[in-house]
Amino acid sequence: MSPIFRAMSVPKKRPLRRIVVLVMLASLAGAAGIVWTLQRPLPINGERVVHIARRTTIAGAIDSIDAQCTLPTPALVRMTARLMARITQRPVHHGWYRFTSSDSQWDVVTALLSGRRRPAIRVTIPEGLTYREIASILQRKAEIDSSAFVSWCEQDSVVAKYTDDAPSMEGYLMPDTYDVLWRDDASAIGERLAERARSIWNELNVRTSRKEGLTLASIVQAEAANVAEMPAIAGVYSNRLKRGMRLEADPTVQYGIGVKRRVLYRDLDDSHAYNTYLHTGLPPGPIGNPGADAIKAALHPAEHQFMYFVARGDSTGLHRFARTGAEHMENVRLYRIARR
Structure with missing residues (x-):
């Protein structure tokens, strides 16, 4: 190649390099702009509560949030959420958000794909409660629909799945502390x-028979104020x-009349x-939902x-026992004296 040709070729490469550099700078600037836009806070006062139903699409979820929170750039949030869903292979998490x-548009994206913005509530279910009483606790502590919980406990398909010919889910729900x-x-x-x-039970x-064991355990649970007894x-x-x-057993009578009061x-x-x-x-079945101690006592009575x-x-x-x-009757007399 001649020196003349070589000299003429150099100027042609410089504009190309400039173009590449400019494109890269523009891309970086665009990316920075997208990041900055996604970090913009939501223009709301206080808090907004949004429900994302099951099987909602990304677009539908973003539209629901936009309706409540007025996203600054909903189209960008929608596009980003779709991209992140493909990269992470994560679906939209349904529930309440x-x-x-203080939340940004980026927080909206990460919340939908992780479910972390759904508040968890620690709820303790005491031993011996009926499923209706459990429903009331869930409603009060975590705003879970109590009527829906009661309906679930009475569904034939649910009862058939979890019990052995019981009238309902009564007795088949384990009292414990749950993060819901x-x-x-x-x-x-x-x-x-x-x-x-x-x-x-399986442990x-x-x-x-599970039904018989839980029924007896539920009566023991209702009678005993002390695990040792x-x-x-x-x-x-x-x-x-x-x-x-x-x-x-008085507790069975109380359950039958539907009122927890002194038996008349x-x-x-x-x-x-x-x-x-x-x-x-x-x-016919358990009168409440017994804890593990009552179940063990029913299976291994003294x-x-x-x-x-x-x-x-x-x-x-505590109680007095008689043969x-x-x-x-003497123990009953002592009880009446103590109650005066």
Whole structure:
């Protein structure tokens, strides 16, 4: 190649390099502009609550948030969310979201693909509650639809899945402390409680009918104020069942009449199926949702000769146990004296 040709070629390369540099700078500036735009805060006062339904598309989710939060650049947020969803292979998380003025458009994108903006609430379900009482706690603590939870507990398909021919999910929900999503679907938390209960039962590895075991456990749970007494109380009911005696358990009567109050004499004549003063054997199903201690006591009752028990009537919550009716009546007399 001649020197003349070489000299003429150099000037042609310089404009090309400038163009490449300018394109790169423009791209960087554009990227920086996009980042800056996505970091813009949401123009809202206080907080906004947005619900993203199941199977909502990215565009639909962004539109819902835009309607409540007035996104500065909804088209850019929509495009960014679609791109990030493809890169991360993450779907849109349904549920309720809270956004405040401290959140940016980028926070909206990350929230939808991670679900982290859905507030988690720690809820404790005490032992012995009915599913209706559990529904009330979930409504009060985490704003979970109580009527939807009750309906879930009574659905035939749900009962068939989690129980063995029980009337409802009563007794098949495990009391415990759960982290639940604020305003989450009632069925989602119901399934967690049911799966937890099933897991606990399977760990015990027993041959006893689950329905019978949970029914007895629910009665023990209702009677015992002290975990240490549970095996003894379970032993009394086990002895009465073996001898074909009526259980005569006040909590079953209360469950049958639907009111937790002192049992009256007239209640003992009520012919509902849960009246163990009239009917022998266990009631049709659990009367509440027992905890693990009550379940273990029902499966492994204490071996003794006691056939009766009555509360002492003092602040301990403990009971006096008796082998005979005469001993029991004396304990009842002591109870009445203590209650004066």
